[in-house]
Amino acid sequence: MENTDVAQVFAEVADLLELTGGNAFKVRAYRQAAQLVELLPTPVSELWRQGKLTELPAIGERLAAHIEELLATGHYREHDKLLARVPPGLLELLKVEGLGPKTAALAWKRLHVKGLEDFEVACRSGALEKLPRMGPRRVAALLLAIERHRARKGRVPLYRALASAEAIVRQLREVPGVQAAEVAGSIRRRRETIGDLDLLVASLEVDAVIAAFKRAPEVQQLVASGPTRCTARLKSGLQADLRILPPQSFGAAMHYFTGSKSHNIEVRTRAMRQGLKLSEYGVFDREGRRLGGATEEDVFRLVGLPWIPPELREGAGEVEAAAAGRLPRLIEEADLLGDLHVHSEASSDGRSSVEELREEAGHLGRRYLAITDHSRSRPLGLEAGPMRALALEIHRLEAQVRRGPHLLTGVEVDILGDGELDLPLEVLAELDCVVASVHSHFSDSPEKMTRRIVRALRSGVVDVLGHPTGRQLGIRDPYAFDFQQVLEVAREQGVALEINATPDRLDLDDKHCRLAKEAGVRLVISSDAHHASQLANLRYGVWVARRGWLEREDLLNTLPLNQLKRRLHAHRGPPELHAPG
Ligand code: DGT
Ligand code: CA
Ligand code: CA
Ligand code: ZN
Numbered sequence: 407m408e409n410t411d412v413a414q415v416f417a418e419v420a421d422l423l424e425l426t427g428g429n430a431f432k433v434r435a436y437r438q439a440a441q442l443v444e445l446l447p448t449p450v451s452e453l454w455r456q457g458k459l460t461e462l463p464a465i466g467e468r469l470a471a472h473i474e475e476l477l478a479t480g481h482y483r484e485h486d487k488l489l490a491r492v493p494p495g496l497l498e499l500l501k502v503e504g505l506g507p508k509t510a511a512l513a514w515k516r517l518h519v520k521g522l523e524d525f526e527v528a529c530r531s532g533a534l535e536k537l538p539r540m541g542p543r544r545v546a547a548l549l550l551a552i553e554r555h556r557a558r559k560g561r562v563p564l565y566r567a568l569a570s571a572e573a574i575v576r577q578l579r580e581v582p583g584v585q586a587a588e589v590a591g592s593i594r595r596r597r598e599t600i601g602d603l604d605l606l607v608a609s610l611e612v613d614a615v616i617a618a619f620k621r622a623p624e625v626q627q628l629v630a631s632g633p634t635r636c637t638a639r640l641k642s643g644l645q646a647d648l649r650i651l652p653p654q655s656f657g658a659a660m661h662y663f664t665g666s667k668s669h670n671i672e673v674r675t676r677a678m679r680q681g682l683k684l685s686e687y688g689v690f691d692r693e694g695r696r697l698g699g700a701t702e703e704d705v706f707r708l709v710g711l712p713w714i715p716p717e718l719r720e721g722a723g724e725v726e727a728a729a730a731g732r733l734p735r736l737i738e739e740a741d742l743l744g745d746l747h748v749h750s751e752a753s754s755d756g757r758s759s760v761e762e763l764r765e766e767a768g769h770l771g772r773r774y775l776a777i778t779d780h781s782r783s784r785p786l787g788l789e790a791g792p793m794r795a796l797a798l799e800i801h802r803l804e805a806q807v808r809r810g811p812h813l814l815t816g817v818e819v820d821i822l823g824d825g826e827l828d829l830p831l832e833v834l835a836e837l838d839c840v841v842a843s844v845h846s847h848f849s850d851s852p853e854k855m856t857r858r859i860v861r862a863l864r865s866g867v868v869d870v871l872g873h874p875t876g877r878q879l880g881i882r883d884p885y886a887f888d889f890q891q892v893l894e895v896a897r898e899q900g901v902a903l904e905i906n907a908t909p910d911r912l913d914l915d916d917k918h919c920r921l922a923k924e925a926g927v928r929l930v931i932s933s934d935a936h937h938a939s940q941l942a943n944l945r946y947g948v949w950v951a952r953r954g955w956l957e958r959e960d961l962l963n964t965l966p967l968n969q970l971k972r973r974l975h976a977h978r979g980p981p982e983l984h985a986p987g
Contacts (some may be wrong), residue, residue, distance in 0.1 A: 407451065407477055413444035415476060415485055421500050422488035424507035425514070438464040443473075445632030451477050495521020503551045512537055526552055554643055561599035563879045565909035565946065567644055568593055570624045571603045574646065581618045583611035585653050590663040594716045596949035598912050599879060603646035604663050608656035615650050655687045658699035661706075662686035668721025669714075676725065677709045684709065717952040736952045737931075739945050741964045744774035744811065746870060747818065747841050747904065747932030748941070752796045753779035753788040758938040760803060760813065766938035768810040774967050776839040778816035781828035784845065790833045793817060797837060812967055814838035818872055823847050825861030827868075834867040839974060841904065841932075843872030848885045855887035863895045869974050870930055870962075871896065873906040873913040881910070889918065893925040900977025902928040902962045905954075907947025908940075919954025930962045 420436035423429070442464050443450055453459050454477055459470040476482045499510045499522055513519035516537060517528050528534040529545050529552075571589045578587040584607055588594075591604030607615050616636055620628055625646070630637045635649045651659045662670060663686065677684040681692050688699025689708045698704035706713045711728045715736055718724040727733050748763055749756030758766075760777055767775045777800055780787035788796065797815040804813045816839035820828035827834060827842060834840050842862045850858065862868055874892070875884035896903060903922050906913045911934070914922065922929055931947035933940055951961070958964045965973060 407480065409443050409446050409450055412450055412473060412476055413440045415482055416440035416443065418497065419482075419485050419488060421497060421507060422485070422492055425492050425496055425500075425511050426488065427511070435464070435466075435469065439469050441630070444630065445635070447633070493520035495524070498522055499525055502548070502555045505548060505551065522552065522555075561601050562642075562644060563599055563910050563912075564593065564596060564949075566642065567600040567603060570640060570642060570644070571605065571646070574603075574619070574622050574624055575605060577622050578605070578607050578615060578618060581609070581611070581614055583614060584609045586656055588660060590660055591647075591665060594664045595666065595719055596717050596953060598915060598950065600644070602644060603640070605646060605648045606656065606659050606663060607648065607650045608653040609650055610652060612650045616648070619648050651686075654696070654700050656699075657701035657704050658684070658688045659686045660702050664716050664719060666720050669719040669724065672721055672725045673705075673709060673711075676711075676729075680709065682708065715952065717949060718955065720953070734955045734957050737948060737956050737958055737961060737964070739948045740771070741958045742772070742931060742944060742948065742961070743966060744772050744776070744814075744963050744970070745933050745935070745941060745944060746776045746814070746816070746839050746930050746963055747778050747872060747906070747934045748775055749779055749818070749934070749936045750777050752777070752799075753786055753792070756936050758935075760800065761807075762938045763935070763941065764803075764807075764810040764813060766941050770941055770944075772811045772941070774812040774814055774970070776814035776816035776841075778818045778839060778841050781817055781819040783820045783822065783828045787820075787828075788817075790829055793829060793833060794836070814971075816840065818843055819868075820845050821858055821862040823850075823858070825858035827862060827865055831865060831867055834865075835978065838971065839870065840868050841870045841872040842868040844876055844885070848876055848882070850885070852886040852888060855885055856891055859887060859892050860895045863892070863899050863901050866899075866978060868899075868901050869977075870902045870904050870932075872904050872932075873908075873911055873934070874903050875913050875915075875918070877911065877913050877915075879910045879912065884913070889921065890925075893922060893927050896922075896927045897925055902930045905929055905931045905947045905950050906934050907931055907943045907945070907950070908934045909943060909946045912946060912950050914950070914954075916950050916953035919951055919956055923954065923956060923960050928962050929956065929960055932963070 416436045417440040420433050420440065423433045442462060450473055454474060459465055459473055460467060472482055496510050496514055499505055500507060513525055513528055513534060517533055519525045519528055529549050534540055535542055535545050571593050575587045575589055578584055586608040588606050590606050592600050593603060609615050612634055616631060619625060619638065624640050625638045626641045628636050628638050635647065638646050640646055649659065649663065674684045683690040689697045689705055691697055698708050703713050712733060714724050714728050714733065745767060750760045750763060751757055756779065764775060779796065782789045800813050800815050815837045817829065817834065817837055818841045819834060821842050821844045822828055823846065863871065876882065877884040903914060905919065919929060931944055931951055933943045935941045935943065962970065962973065
């Protein structure tokens with residue numbers, strides 16, 4: 407049991423006591439103990455073993471006995487007793503800003519409110535308004551706070567956390583005495599969704615760093631602070647943990663707080679087997695002598711490992727692979743030579759012209775670009791005639807305008823309800839790059855969805871399966887189908903699977919990427935840009951690919967144009983489908 411767990415139990419006991427009208431002194435004692443334990447640099451379990459618990463301020467004999475009970479049994483009877491008296495949903499209610507135990511208890515006793523949903527109903531029905539000390543303005547404020555609470559509760563997609571984390575870190579680097587400031591945690595590992603921000607600073611001037619953090623425009627208020635760390639609520643509703651370390655510990659802390667937890671446990675176990683002690687402060691020998699820890703490279707070197715890229719640190723075999731010298735050479739953004747899924751204003755909902763897209767892609771260093779507008783079943787999608795006309799226009803631009811990346815003709819064609827494609831095969835066969843995607847009937851049974859996709863892949867004209875699972879982060883779950891079977895058919899047909907880099911799609915995800923690689927299926931990273939400014943989103947897809955252990959050879963859009971073209975045409979079905987021109 408870690409300090410944060412003990413602190414959480416105590417904080418919850420304080421809440422429960424308040425909800426049940428417990429003694430105010432007792433409530434305060436538990437809250438103080440919770441804060442103290444949370445910020446304690448040493449594990450309470452260690453202090454307990456040394457019999458030093460009561461030496462802490464705010465911990466008397468009784469609290470010490472409670473901590474002991476908690477550590478020894480993993481439970482604490484008074485906590486359990488209180489929990490049994492209160493509807494579990496009431497505790498969540500307390501996390502809403504401006505909603506304290508008094509209000510929650512009142513709503514519970516008078517209106518039988520048992521949780522957030524009930525409470526919201528009581529707000530909207532006018533029932534809450536009539537209670538003492540309420541009124542319409544207070545209720546309106548509570549409704550807004552409930553909304554913010556909901557937004558906060560879930561994890562947010564990476565792109566919503568990354569920019570503010572980087573902005574704060576940039577400001578902290580300007581503070582006198584700061585030697586380094588970096589983002590750690592799940593953001594550094596580029597997880598697709600983020601719980602909270604973890605920021606690390608190397609400095610001996612703790613107060614100056616905390617003061618600057620507090621002043622940062624992204625920060626709303628500090629919610630906790632201790633001798634070398636603090637936690638803030640950001641204006642976005644997210645929380646940020648800031649830790650300040652002496653420079654000699656910075657690398658060890660970067661490693662520890664980048665995580666993941668399961669990666670850390672594996673590396674620490676390995677260190678222990680070698681007679682070393684690894685912590686967020688450094689690497690030490692049996693006698694407690696510091697061997698290193700100023701850089702992450704130190705940490706890995708001292709435990710006999712090469713540096714492991716953060717995207718791999720999920721405890722999913724990376725430590726073993728590193729030890730065996732078999733880490734993948736992960737794909738980098740610069741390896742991507744082109745983008746094979748881009749929408750233009752020629753159709754669909756694209757808002758940039760082909761020329762604008764080409765120009766921006768050129769700025770980003772891409773060498774080729776496939777214009778893949780929607781087929782006729784989509785709103786504003788193209789019928790066969792206009793699709794051919796667009797392809798001709800692209801050929802013309804490609805031939806006449808030599809500036810910028812090469813243009814490829816293409817389409818994002820719908821996979822219809824029965825697995826047929828939304829345009830005639832001979833039209834599709836004329837195009838350089840055919841992306842086929844499911845945009846409808848998401849609730850088909852897994853069997854039917856699998857049949858639809860398989861049939862589309864066997865059409866002989868499909869090059870890429872677009873956003874293969876259809877998920878949208880926080881909006882729509884993936885549709886259900888037999889992914890393994892689709893992988894088999896994709897390999898047999900030479901169809902590539904897309905990593906759609908739209909930041910709230912990221913579809914395929916990292917786990918699917920790894921499965922695809924193992925199955926010998928190639929992938930492409932595509933922006934699915936609907937505006938020139940979105941072409942840069944490719945980097946989100948690169949991070950997914952890296953988390954999925956992908957290397958340059960696993961991707962199609964790392965090939966130079968002539969090889970890519972050969973590859974796109976080679977796998978296509980019966981030759982009679984290849985219309986001339
Ligand atoms: P998140 O915030 O849920 O998106 O995910 P993380 O990975 O950022 O997790 P967080 O913020 O709770 O902690 C940051 C890192 O600190 C985590 O990746 C590993 C390290 N860490 C946190 N708690 C523990 C722990 O109990 N044991 C170990 N070994 N490491 C931990
Ligand atoms: Ca975190
Ligand atoms: Ca954290
Ligand atoms: Zn699509």
